[in-house]
Amino acid sequence: xxxxxxxxxxxxxxxxxxxxxxxxxxxxxxxxxxxxxxxxxxxxxxxxxxxxxxxxxxxxxxxxxxxxxxxxxxxxxxxxxxxxxxxxxxxxxxxxxxxxxxxxxxxxxxxxxxxxxxxxxxxxxxxxxxxxxxxxxxxxxxxxxxxxxxxxxxxxxxxxxxxxxxxxxxxxxxxxxxxxxxxxxxxxxxxxxxxxxxxxxxxxxxxxxxxxxxxxxxxxxxxxxxxxxxxxxxxxxxxxxxxxxxxxxxxxxxxxxxxxxxxxxxxxxxxxxxxxxxxxxxxxxxxxxxxxxxxxxxxxxxxxxxxxxxxxxxxxxxxxxxxxxxxxxxxxxxxxxxxxxxxxxxxxxxxxxxxxxxxxxxxxxxxxxxxxxxxxxxxxxxxxxxxxxxxxxxxxxxxxxxxxxxxxxxxxxxxxxxxxxxxxxxxxxxxxxxxxxxxxxxxxxxxxxxxxxxxxxxxxxxxxxxxxxxxxxxxxxxxxxxxxxxxxxxxxxxxxxxxxxxxxxxxxxxxxxxxxxxxxxxxxxxxxxxxxxxxxxxxxxxxxxxxxxxxxxxxxxxxxxxxxxxxxxxxxxxxxxxxxxxxxxxxxxxxxxxxxxxxxxxxxxxxxxxxxxxxxxxxxxxxxxxxxxxxxxxxxxxxxxxxxxxxxxxxxxxxxxxxxxxxxxxxxxxxxxxxxxxxxxxxxxxxxxxxxxxxxxxxxxxxxxxxxxxxxxxxxxxxxxxxxxxxxxxxxxxxxxxxxxxxxxxxxxxxxxxxxxxxxxxxxxxxxxxxxxxxxxxxxxxxxxxxxxxxxxx
Numbered sequence: 001x002x003x004x005x006x007x008x009x010x011x012x013x014x015x016x017x018x019x020x021x022x023x024x025x026x027x028x029x030x031x032x033x034x035x036x037x038x039x040x041x042x043x044x045x046x047x048x049x050x051x052x053x054x055x056x057x058x059x060x061x062x063x064x065x066x067x068x069x070x071x072x073x074x075x076x077x078x079x080x081x082x083x084x085x086x087x088x089x090x091x092x093x094x095x096x097x098x099x100x101x102x103x104x105x106x107x108x109x110x111x112x113x114x115x116x117x118x119x120x121x122x123x124x125x126x127x128x129x130x131x132x133x134x135x136x137x138x139x140x141x142x143x144x145x146x147x148x149x150x151x152x153x154x155x156x157x158x159x160x161x162x163x164x165x166x167x168x169x170x171x172x173x174x175x176x177x178x179x180x181x182x183x184x185x186x187x188x189x190x191x192x193x194x195x196x197x198x199x200x201x202x203x204x205x206x207x208x209x210x211x212x213x214x215x216x217x218x219x220x221x222x223x224x225x226x227x228x229x230x231x232x233x234x235x236x237x238x239x240x241x242x243x244x245x246x247x248x249x250x251x252x253x254x255x256x257x258x259x260x261x262x263x264x265x266x267x268x269x270x271x272x273x274x275x276x277x278x279x280x281x282x283x284x285x286x287x288x289x290x291x292x293x294x295x296x297x298x299x300x301x302x303x304x305x306x307x308x309x310x311x312x313x314x315x316x317x318x319x320x321x322x323x324x325x326x327x328x329x330x331x332x333x334x335x336x337x338x339x340x341x342x343x344x345x346x347x348x349x350x351x352x353x354x355x356x357x358x359x360x361x362x363x364x365x366x367x368x369x370x371x372x373x374x375x376x377x378x379x380x381x382x383x384x385x386x387x388x389x390x391x392x393x394x395x396x397x398x399x400x401x402x403x404x405x406x407x408x409x410x411x412x413x414x415x416x417x418x419x420x421x422x423x424x425x426x427x428x429x430x431x432x433x434x435x436x437x438x439x440x441x442x443x444x445x446x447x448x449x450x451x452x453x454x455x456x457x458x459x460x461x462x463x464x465x466x467x468x469x470x471x472x473x474x475x476x477x478x479x480x481x482x483x484x485x486x487x488x489x490x491x492x493x494x495x496x497x498x499x500x501x502x503x504x505x506x507x508x509x510x511x512x513x514x515x516x517x518x519x520x521x522x523x524x525x526x527x528x529x530x531x532x533x534x535x536x537x538x539x540x541x542x543x544x545x546x547x548x549x550x551x552x553x554x555x556x557x558x559x560x561x562x563x564x565x566x567x568x569x570x571x572x573x574x575x576x577x578x579x580x581x582x583x584x585x586x587x588x589x590x591x592x593x594x595x596x597x598x599x600x601x602x603x604x605x606x607x608x609x610x611x612x613x614x615x616x617x618x619x620x621x622x623x624x625x626x627x628x629x630x631x632x633x634x635x636x637x638x639x640x641x642x643x644x645x646x647x648x649x650x651x652x653x654x655x656x657x658x659x660x661x662x663x664x665x666x667x668x669x670x671x672x673x674x675x676x677x678x679x680x681x682x683x684x685x686x687x688x689x690x691x692x693x694x695x696x697x698x699x700x701x702x703x704x705x706x707x708x709x710x711x712x713x714x715x716x717x718x719x720x721x722x723x724x725x726x727x728x729x730x731x732x733x734x735x736x737x738x739x740x741x742x743x744x745x746x747x748x749x750x751x752x753x754x755x756x757x758x759x760x761x762x763x764x765x766x767x768x769x770x771x772x773x774x775x776x777x778x779x780x781x782x783x784x785x786x787x788x789x790x791x792x793x794x
Contacts, residue, residue: 012035012039012046012047016035016051017050020054025066025080025081026077026080029080032051033084033090036093041097041098042101044094044097045098045101048154049105051091052155054066055091056068056158056162059108059111061166066081068180069163069167069182071181071182072181082188087193087201088201093204095155096152096204099150103151104148104149105148105150106136106148107146107154108146109146111161112131112147113266113270113271114270114289115127115271115273116131120135128266130262134147134148134149135148136148152259156260157263159185159189160264160266160267160268162182163294164291177293177298178297182298183297186298187305190260191305193257194305194340196308196309196312199333200257200333203256253332254333257333258336261340261344262344264302265344268302269351269352271289271352271355272354273351291352299352300368300375303349303372303375303376304382306340306341306345307341307375308383310379311379311382312337313334313337313338341379342407346408346411346502347505350410350415351506353373353376354414354415357369357373357418358418362426362427364430364436366436370419370440374440374443376411377411378443380397380401394442396446396447397447399448401452402455403495405456406455406459406495406498407498409453409460409503412444412516413457414507416440417514419440420525424524424644425644426647427535427647428531428532428535429535429538430585431582431584434585434588435588437592438588438592438595441595441596441599444595444599445598445599450599453516453517457516459495459500460500460513461513517600526610528596530610532592532593533611535585535589536585536589539586540582543582543583543586546582593607627645627651627653628642628651661739661741662683667745669745669747670741670744671749677744678744679741682738682740686737689738690736693736693737696711697711705785706785708736709785711736755769
């Protein structure tokens with residue numbers, strides 16, 4: 001195909017489409033490499049949109065493409081795909097070849113992130129400069145708006161959008177998100193276009209058209225709403241005549257880096273604006289977007305790399321003031337590193353995490369969101385420095401990170417409060433949930449971090465009149481006439497301004513800030529400590545019960561010796577909450593308590609007394625106490641407190657079979673044939689002599705007591721009060737009846753055989769042995785009738 005140099009573009013595209021259904025991927029990629037090398041950009045122009053769609057899939061998810069998210073390293077096609085899509089590979093060579101020409105590719109506005117689409121539809125200039133000067137107005141009107149992207153932007157848009165396009169995973173296919181071709185390519189692109197060392201490799205083709213403006217805060221006056229959204233000509237005129245900020249030729253050095261980052265941030269994070277998030281607090285509003293665990297893991301990869309990228313800034317440039325920088329002394333890439341986290345990522349990531357904290361299911365999959373948050377608030381972990389702290393010794397947070405903590409104050413304080421509210425509704429007996437609490441407590445307990453957060457809160461709460469007294473001319477910089485102040489005053493005022501600007505930008509001017517170290521949150525922490533203490537006791541009780549059951553069990557448990565009560569089944573723990581997992585739960589919660597005391601300066605004596613008081617209010621049968629309930633017409637009704645007690649494993653209902661005892665499922669230690677046979681026999685006896693048994697058990701004399709012992713379950717009434725049920729079911733299960741089901745147990749059969757064998761050794765015949773068994777059973781029943789209550793009391 002590559003030899004057909006005189007072929008028209010339409011034939012080239014048609015042949016490629018035909019080959020995509022007949023040739024294997026390796027051969028198709030080899031053909032594409034030759035085509036990209038030999039064909040001019042003019043002929044490749046029409047092939048590019050189809051090729052991008054065939055690789056990444058369609059934006060609506062109908063076309064799956066190469067399924068990069070399902071392709072793992074064990075697949076035969078993995079290396080073919082990663083090499084073809086590598087930043088220095090054939091696909092990117094095609095992008096650069098088209099980039100050197102003036103080609104544009106359209107994306108419908110409907111596929112843009114929600115806030116960006118809303119801004120365009122409302123006639124407001126979007127925050128992100130990536131979409132400035134890009135609108136296309138077809139003749140059909142405003143409803144079919146498109147954005148025209150250059151080849152690099154178009155490629156990165158489709159690559160980023162591939163992550164959020166709904167995919168249907170084939171049944172039985174479980175692919176680790178971090179092992180997929182997509183995840184590896186994201187990592188490769190980040191390292192190539194945002195290098196921690198060196199610079200971005202130049203494009204193999206000259207390009208003077210691909211320019212991306214540096215992001216700048218939205219100005220309230222920059223809006224085209226006043227022109228009227230129904231006037232395409234005026235609207236188009238306003239957008240396509242935005243002032244250019246690309247006068248500096250050196251800015252072209254990093255335009256690909258900025259484009260890639262802005263595209264990733266917009267597509268992956270910018271699904272919630274401040275106004276939209278506030279509306280989402282209403283339960284009537286439907287969520288516009290719900291990220292998946294895979295999505296969050298890729299976001300964490302982005303966060304970690306951006307910290308490493310930003311931290312690679314040279315020390316001499318990091319220490320100098322921002323006003324001292326100029327393009328003559330600092331390269332654009334170094335300037336980019338300085339502002340990349342705060343200006344490009346902070347606000348959108350904050351709203352993204354806020355949404356995840358509030359809407360993510362209360363299960364262990366939240367760990368991906370949690371680790372993304374913890375990665376962002378610990379940039380000192382990604383400095384490239386190799387530090388080997390002593391075991392169990394926390395690393396002190398260096399003072400140089402104080403400005404980062406202050407300028408990201410809400411990332412620490414507000415998200416910690418949201419996490420706290422989430423944790424009290426989580427089952428902390430589960431080791432995975434306990435681990436998450438420990439992880440957060442451990443991070444915030446790092447020496448010097450709590451003090452930095454407290455100082456940031458004090459700066460934000462600095463009264464406005466004090467600032468005006470310090471600087472009567474407002475928040476002036478030295479270049480604006482503020483040099484009459486002392487250097488210390490100017491620095492203090494600048495820091496306060498940055499903290500306040502950060503909070504108001506993320507939460508709005510009318511936000512009600514709650515201090516992380518205030519009285520209200522301290523009370524919430526004490527409540528969490530109580531829940532942790534209760535979860536520790538629950539985990540210990542479950543572990544003790546499991547150990548006791550394991551000790552009592554033996555090879556005879558197959559015959560039923562391990563439990564004589566059909567109704568007693570322990571339901572306090574899930575499979576992953578037993579054995580070693582429960583030991584880990586106890587360890588995680590113990591260390592979390594220690595760290596919380598360290599963070600909030602809690603008195604160890606008060607904590608010990610709090611836990612001791614909690615223990616004294618719970619008797620040895622706390623697990624047998626009912627959850628908090630109120631009595632209803634048909635039984636007990638759980639309160640909100642009772643639901644939380646059950647969810648955290650603090651209390652539970654004793655689960656008992658409440659149907660006909662004779663119809664319980666056949667146990668593994670019972671003979672199915674004998675169970676069915678004895679059921680038929682006992683049913684016939686009960687049906688025929690039921691009236692006589694009722695009359696016998698109703699007598700108040702000795703015979704009546706003896707009849708009630710053999711013909712009714714004396715413990716049923718007591719057991720049934722432990723769980724909600726109707727009065728009719730209680731009365732039905734208390735009627736006298738003959739039950740022969742215990743005779744179907746392998747344990748009973750084994751005991752009878754052993755007794756008959758013992759009788760044979762003593763020269764007793766079968767009849768004599770049977771009479772002795774019946775006599776022994778009668779005497780045992782008589783004894784239990786007379787002294788059973790006293791024995792149970794003791």
